[in-house]
Amino acid sequence: MNNSTFEKLQYNELKEIVKTYCVSGLGKKLIDQLEPSSNMKAVKNRLNETTEARAILDAEGHVPFLGVSNIESIIQKLEKGLILDPSDLISISDFLRGCRRIKKFMQEKVFFAPILASYANSMSEFVKVEDEINFSIKGNSVDSAASKELKRIRNNIEAVEGKIKDRLNKFLNNSANKTYIQDFFISKKDDRYTIPIKASFKKQVPGAIIEVSSKGSTVFIEPNTVTKLNSELASLKAEEAMEEYQILATLAGMILENIYEININMELISQYDMVFAKAKFSKQIGGVEPKLNDFGYIKLVQCKHPLLTGEVVPLNFEIGESYRSLIITGPNAGGKTIVLKTIGLLTLATMSGFHIIGDKETEIAVFEKIFVDIGDNQSIENALSTFSSHMKNLSDIMRVSNNNTLLLFDEIGSGTEPNEGAALAISILEEFYLMGCITVATTHYGEIKRFSEMHSDFMNAAMRFNSETLEPMYRLIIGKSGESNALWISKKMNIHENILQRAKEYMENKEYRLEKVNESAIRKPKIVKVKAEERVNYQKGDRVKLLDLDNVGIVYKEIDQYFNLVVFYNGELIEVNEKRITLELKAAELYPDGYDLDSLFVEYATRKLERDIERGSKKALRKIQKEIRNNRE
Template sequence: MNEKILKTLEYGRVKGQIKPFLSTVAGEYELAALMPTTDATTMQQWLSETADAAKVLRWQGGISIPKLADVKPHMQRLRINAALSGTELAQVGRILFTTGQIRAFFENLVADRGEELPALARYYNQLVLLPELTRRVNVAIDGDGRLTDEASPELHRVRQAITGTENAIRQKMQDYTRGKSAQYLSEPIVTIRNDRYVVPVKATYRQKFGGVVHDQSQTGQTLYIEPADVVDMNNRLREHYLKERQEEERVLIELSTMLEPEADNIQNNAGILGHLDFVNAKSRYAVEIRAIEPEFSAENHVRLLKARHPLLDAQKVVPNDIVIGEDYSAIIVTGPNTGGKTITLKTLGLLQLMAQSGIFIPVAEYSTVGLFKEIFADIGDEQSIEQSLSTFSSHMVNIIDILSGMDKDSLVLFDELGAGTDPQEGAALAMAILDAVGETGAYSVATTHYPELKVYGYNRADTINASMEFDIDTLRPTYKFMIGVPGQSNALEIAKRLGLPTSIIASATALTSDDSQELNDMIADLVSRRNAVLTQQVELTQKVIENRQLKNEYETKLAVIDDQRAKSIEDAKKEANHIVAVARKKTDKIVADLHKMMRDGATIKENKIMDAKGALNAMHEEPSAANNRILRKAKRAKQEPLSVGDTVLVREYGQQGTIVRVLKDDKFEIQLGILKMILAADEVEKQQSAPVKETKQTRKHSKKSHVNTNKAINRAEASATLDLRGVRYEPAMAEVDRFIDKALLNNLSSVEIIHGKGTGAIRKGVQEYLRSNSQVQSFKYTGPDQGATYVQLK
């Protein structure tokens, strides 16, 4: 990506906003080196890493990484067998300790949440744990780089000796500061000169003290004397200090030697921690600017919904939809100055750069981004006095560079294309430049004031007009970006409202061409129609929200009723089964008695016994395994996959729509007339299209004939016979209900229900149902030989 576009679109300022969220030097290095990628796989990987970091931010408040220094120079010194200082070892110790903490943090988080973080797992799983080395370094070195007493037994012993000697010296010196000798002191204190304990003695009493003079005051009135009876003690203290320094140097060398074999692992761990810090900063920045992860379009369809410029105040900026690549590859933007045209250009370019850097962008859900190998921009007044170039010449030099460097994978942004010269020539030049860009297949967005480009945008293929809305009543821009509507010239209207004499307005109107007036009238009508559609869409959206709320309330109440009904049925079945079980015990006894009678010589037919027992067994009903809602869910799971262009039924409204875009999370954008809705898969049902071949003769039939034909077809398809043999009682009753309804809908006058002989339970149930149905005129049982019931419908 060229450096000029990064500067023009202020890419560096975005990185500057991320920097405060970093806590490691390695993370700062990675941010400084960050550039937009031109590889689709890398871009998606970066976005996935930021998405995983955003999950961690929601779950645990982010990845907690302390301040970490750059240890790369330390590792280079270890490789040449140099010893590290205490401060350097403390910095390495923090890396070692943080490595263990971060590895454990992610492993515990994934285990607790039961959800993987695949994009970040490739990093934290590479962290090399060095527990023994971590313990050794952090026990020996404190956070300030000072060796602790536990660094070695010898160091501990020497420091104890130093403490004991210092205490003895202080106690001896108190004899001078509190005893009779205190009168000879300038101050009753003990101080240090040349690393030895001394007292401040008045110069006139020098002879009262033996010992060694180490210093004097500037006036010479005070001498700093080491008393003779503490000289030996100070000498021993000095020896202890030397031993301490030697032991500290030995420990530092020992620790450095232990670290040297792991220098590569430590440096890699530091780099991974820096990268985790970097993605954590990107996720925190996304929360700061209310940004989300965009979807990647392999077809390079850019669809930025409610896009905001990240460097502007989110409370004040007007969000706009910017779409390019799907239906058109060039946009001509017209409108008044200070209306927001340039900001719209920069928003498009900067958000695309951010996405290609793995940074979330401030847009609405379901926004998509493409991938561009280069983004070029000619924005702003680049007049150069040093090169003796006018504004027009400077723009032309820039445009020439753009034309020579672009290809089909480029996005080109032109601000005030063709400005700075004769309007007629400038407009012609602008159209020629846009044609040249279009021939390469590159995307382009150009702002202009030339009315000729409005006609160009209307007539050229893959090109569309757009504008920034202007409120005539307030004489202020609204900063709303309107795709498909060219900008309207408001100069005369503004001048009139500002008080310019009507005679001048009339003269100017007379001088304006009819074509220009007609174009302005057409644009005004387009704006009016667009606003009316938007108002209607808002109203429809509000109604959709209200209907969904009502639907949710009804579904909740229905679920409660279904649960209560299911429970009542289950309780009734259990009670009935209990009664049947008691009756069965009695029957079994009777049957046993009958068998006994048979054995005793009585004449009893075996089939009579089995028929009686079978009738009793048929009375037992098993509790249902699942309710209707679960069955409905299972049915939806078997539904064919949905794709763009499919016709679906929106269950909530009973209306058919067309899928125009497949979104993530199993959701779809569906066109219902002028209204577009985003619905989940379980809210729609795919409709099977059944094309009907029409002949000329068929098309001449009247509407009535067509309806009658459909009814005839339905009757032909409707079955007049229902076979319930082998079906259990409860499903059989439900099947009878559906069968009779279907027969009535298809105007059948009579039907036949076959239930067989069996125990007679199905036959009785069918006849009870027919007797209670008001649409049944009469029914007749055909007898046990046929095992069917003939039904006459009204």
């Protein structure tokens, strides 16, 4: 397996959908890490888990995951020696309570789900830890009942605060102070009780200025009458913080003592969350557990691609028993690529423990490796052509494939000259067959279809196509080659019947009609020769104006028998007729005597040719072949 296979077959998209059914980050993390297994026993166990979870959902309708959340970050803080805050402790308490409920729930489902129920036996309960946390922490803060000392300190705090408020209220109610007071209420600033005083009277009120308003019009003064009490209150607050710390540390210590068992609980809850997410997805799609084998046999019965929506035509498919390679033909947009993706994704899904959409008679093989070559992998960076890119991909696949490999190839051998492409594709398919691979490939090439018909371990298949409406039917028929839709389409477009009949004959054999037309029956066009004196004698290096482009270029190749020239323009060599240019300056006026005009073009032409060869340009190849022939002559 590799990331390219997962991307091309949309495996990660399927995982993202299943992940939405998780109730916590624990299960989501496991699904992110999930990959198809090539181990038959592991795949069978995964499918059994999903099937059992589905049976529980069908019977119960839900699983009590309430309170279960991802406490991994909290446990990490604890393992680093940090003291947990009250909200963290509540999260751990909720998690432990959730584990206890899941354990009880699963142990009662041993009849429905013996495998899943057995996992619960490894789950530990921590009722004492739960009770201690819930007794000591209430409302996300340490409760006064957590210790006698904390209760005593808080009672003293309450008493001191009461005295402070009484004295400040007397200050507010004293008529002698009304002139000084900005607002008639007690304000707490920096944990000290103050009175808002007008800034202009701050010296008339004995006390300490704790804060000044943003505009400077108000000062918050702690009157001398409460200074001692405020200091006493600050001391009590420090004692309270110390006692709370001791309580939190004690609770953290209790959790740390059981950290190993709690981590096991986290792993089991993660597993349950992932398995039940698979089961919820199965219930949503009406999924089934397919049969399994490890000898390359795939049988899809009424199966559907799990990511397609709307009216999806089910797929019936078989390979690996009476033939090990299948060649699919049919029109563009006829569904061939979807067939490949459906086969690949259903296989990956099964090997991951997902149920699939299909009949219960469906059977999936567990492969060690799955590779695909679908779509255009052309790379701009390395200037590889589409064909070159596909060949590189196939070469890489061939290097690592074995007799337990599933191969899915879309339009194998395309992107080059048809005869060479078909021959190369046949040779590649034959090599993969000899390696023992299971191969499904799509093609338009008739030669590949004919090879498949002749080989006893190859089979043809076709996508059905309505020849009257020219619409694809998205149904695969194994044992039949695709018809030539080109003839049907041409007939619909009113191409003469005699042309269609001749094309049909040419398809069946290569005996072309080579009779020569009677020249007297040809009406030759009148060639109007331009008088020599009316034409400009263009020479290499002349600067000319291109009338169609309203710009200038340099003559590269002089006029030929058809009155065309090759002009270097905007970094390219273009062919134009002499009527489409006018002379601006002769080369003799532009360059000194003895100037090497070739230096203007050779570097560019050579560079362009090399670049064209690198990207597999047919034009460049033909040019080289022509030069070789000329040299031989």
